[in-house]
Amino acid sequence: MISRSIFLVGPMGAGKSTIGKLLAAQLQLPFADSDKVLEERTGADIPWIFDVEGEAGFRRRESEVLRDLCHGPTQVIATGGGIVLMEENRQLLRTYGLVVYLQASTEQLLERTSKNANRPLLNVADPRARIIELVQQRDPLYREVADIICDTDHCTPKQAALMVAERLSQDATSQ
Numbered sequence: 001m002i003s004r005s006i007f008l009v010g011p012m013g014a015g016k017s018t019i020g021k022l023l024a025a026q027l028q029l030p031f032a033d034s035d036k037v038l039e040e041r042t043g044a045d046i047p048w049i050f051d052v053e054g055e056a057g058f059r060r061r062e063s064e065v066l067r068d069l070c071h072g073p074t075q076v077i078a079t080g081g082g083i084v085l086m087e088e089n090r091q092l093l094r095t096y097g098l099v100v101y102l103q104a105s106t107e108q109l110l111e112r113t114s115k116n117a118n119r120p121l122l123n124v125a126d127p128r129a130r131i132i133e134l135v136q137q138r139d140p141l142y143r144e145v146a147d148i149i150c151d152t153d154h155c156t157p158k159q160a161a162l163m164v165a166e167r168l169s170q171d172a173t174s175q
């Protein structure tokens with residue numbers, strides 16, 4: 001029995017949104033994606049929010065969404081890759097959730113994020129360099145909040161969801 005919400009954190013393209021949905025179905029829990037909740041609330045997509053309000057505006061909205069999700073029902077929650085940047089968010093994650101850090105190699109992150117252009121932070125001349133830079137900055141922050149770390153490089157989303165479920169069932173703190 002899972003008694004706390006499960007938060008998936010990790011870089012863009014790690015598979016948080018895709019694996020989160022599969023994991024929720026497997027655990028028979030509701031699923032929420034903080035980016036989707038934010039877009040629904042705002043009535044605008046993420047690139048538009050970045051354009052109009054800048055990254056700072058997006059982060060304010062993201063924090064509000066996280067606060068509300070933390071006080072909601074037990075569920076599987078896919079977060080955006082930058083959720084760990086704010087100390088306040090890291091505290092919320094540690095307090096309210098069981099946190100799974102999904103990792104992948106630079107090559108995989110690059111390939112998986114190249115399929116669409118809806119990530120403003122990767123809309124740069126050299127997305128590979130940007131991915132490396134972001135992972136370097138954020139890896140210590142993901143580790144700071146993570147209860148479980150899973151590498152998704154060599155598995156399909158379904159296999160990754162199964163692996164996460166297996167790791168959760170072994171983790172005493174998730175019970």
Ligand SMILES: Nc1ncnc2c1ncn2[C@@H]1O[C@H](COP(=O)(O)OP(=O)(O)O)[C@@H](O)[C@H]1O
Nearest residue numbers: 012013014015016017018112152155156157160
């Ligand atoms: N383990 C995986 N193996 C192969 N492709 C994956 C895997 N996880 C995710 N993907 C694909 O990568 C893309 C980005 O995944 P997504 O779930 O949006 O990542 P995130 O939410 O972490 O940014 C999607 O097209 C998804 O189908």
Ligand SMILES: O=C(O)C1=C[C@@H](OP(=O)(O)O)[C@@H](O)[C@H](O)C1
Nearest residue numbers: 011012013035080081082119120
């Ligand atoms: O890493 C980031 O700062 C971001 C990640 C995105 O979510 P995904 O990690 O689901 O792509 C989205 O929240 C926004 O574009 C910013």
Ligand SMILES: [Mg+2]
Nearest residue numbers: 016017078079
């Ligand atoms: Mg996502």
